[in-house]
Amino acid sequence: MSGAAFIAVDWGTTNRRAYLIEGGEVVATERDDMGILSVPPGGFPAAVAGLRERHGGLPMLLAGMVGSNRGWHDAGYVLAPASLADLAARLVSPEEGVAIVPGVCRDGDERQDVMRGEEVQLLGAVAAGLAPGDALLCQPGTHAKWALMKDGALADFITAMTGEMFALLKGHALIGSEMTGEVEADADFRKGVEASADRDLLSALFGVRAAAVLGRRAPGAAAAYVSGLLIGSDCRARITLPGQQVHLLADGLLARLYSAAIAIAGGQAVVVDSHASFVAGITRIWDIKA
Template structure:
C-alpha cells in the first residue's frame, strides 16, 4: 500500500470510522465498526485500533503514514485526552494544539483537540463535529455559513471565512431516547412504528410559542383522549423535539436563508421539512466530511513534524 499517506480515524462514542487516504486526500478505503469508546471493554483502545486498521499498518510502505485520530477518542473517557481549543478557531488552531501520542506497539499518533466556548451565561464543547465542519470547507467556500450537525447532541455552528465563531448544542437525540424509554410518555408509544403524519404534527407543535415543555405531555394525553393515534405518537415526539430545536436555532434567521447540514441522510432528511416550514433552505453536505477534516488536520500537522 505504497499509496497510503494518511490513516484517519473518526472515533466517536458508538462507532469507529477509519479511512485510508492518499497524498492528495483521496479516500482509498473506508471501514466502519461498532467500536465506539463506550463499546471498548476495560479501555483497551489499543486492541480495537489494531483490530480495525492493523492490516493497513502492516501493509503500508515507508515512510509510515501519518495517523490522526479525532472525536471522542480524545476525550477524558478516551484513549489519550486532548485539550479544548477556545472559539473562535480554525483548522490551523487544531493542528497547533493536537497532541502527539504513541501506541504500545510503537506507532506514532496525533489526537485532535475539541473546541470550547465559555461565556458568562453559558458554556459548550464539541469534539469531532469541528472536523466535520472543517472537512466541508471546500464545499462551503468563503463567507458566513450556519451549519447543523444532527445527532445525539445536535450541533449548530456559525462559520465565518473558515473560522468557527460560535456554536450551540441541543440534546435532541438523547432527550428523545430518554423520554421514549424512561418516561411515562414511552408507555403510549408504538416504538416500531413510524408515521409521516405524526412527525408533521410534531413539527407544527414544535413551532408553538408555548414551548417544548408545554407540549411534551401531549404524547400521553393525546393518545389517552384519542386525539393523537398511538401509531403516530413516536413520530410526533420526534417531530416535536426536532421542531423545537430548529425553531430555537433559527429564531434570528431571515426567510430565504440557508442552513448547511452534515450527517447521515436518515437523520438529516428529518430536518429538511423542519427548516422549510420556517422558509429556510437546506443544503446537505454529506456524511463523510469528518475524513476530509482529519486530512486537513494531517496537512497542518506535517508542519510540526
C-alpha cells in the same frame, strides 16, 4: 497537499470509522462498532495497533471521543473561534506515529459548550467548498450541533440534546408507552413541527398523553409527533431569518427529518456529505501538521 499516506479515524462513543488516505484520496474504509465504550480498560493501544497493522502500519490521526476524558487520552479543547490550523497546532501524541485532534469549546461567562469530533466535519465542509465560509451549519444527532462559521473558522456553536431527549422520553417518561410507531418525515412528524411553534414544549409533550387517553391520536403516530416537537423546537430556536440557509451535515432519516423541520420553521436546508467533510477536514489537518 503533502500526499503522504495516513490512516484517519473518526472514533466516536459507539462507532469507529477508519479511512486509508493517500494523496488526499480515500483508498479504503473500515467501519465497526468498536466505539470508546466498547474498548476495555487499557485496551486502546491494542485497538490502535490492530488498525495500523491492517493498513500497512501507517501513521494515524484520530478525532472524536477517543480524545475525551472518557477515551484513550484527553486531547483538550481549542477555544472558539477555531480554524483547522488551530487544531493542527494542538495535536496530542499519546504514542509514536499516532496523534489526536483536540475538540473545540466555548467558554463564556453566560454559556459554556464543548464539541469533539464534529469540529473536523464542520471545518472540513468549508475547506472542501461544500459550505461557504460564512454560514450556519447543523449536524443532527444525539447531541445536535449548530455552528456559526465566519471567514472559514468555527466562530461559535450551540449543542441541543435533541436526540437524547427523545430517547429519554421514550424510555422513561409517562408518554413513553404512547411513543410507538416509526419515525419518518410524514404527516404526524410535520404536525409535531408545526405544534412546536407555540413554544410551550413541556405542555405539548404532556398533550401526547392526553391525546392518547381521549382517543384523539391514532395508535402508532406519537413517536413521529414527539420527534417533530423536539426537532421543530430545536430548529425554530436557531433559524432567525426568513429563508435562512442551513447547511445540514446528515444523511438518511436525519437528513429527511431536519430538512422538513427547517423548511416548516422558515429556513432552507442544504444537505452536505458529512463523510466527505470529515475526510477534507482531517486531510487538511494532516497536511498542515506535516
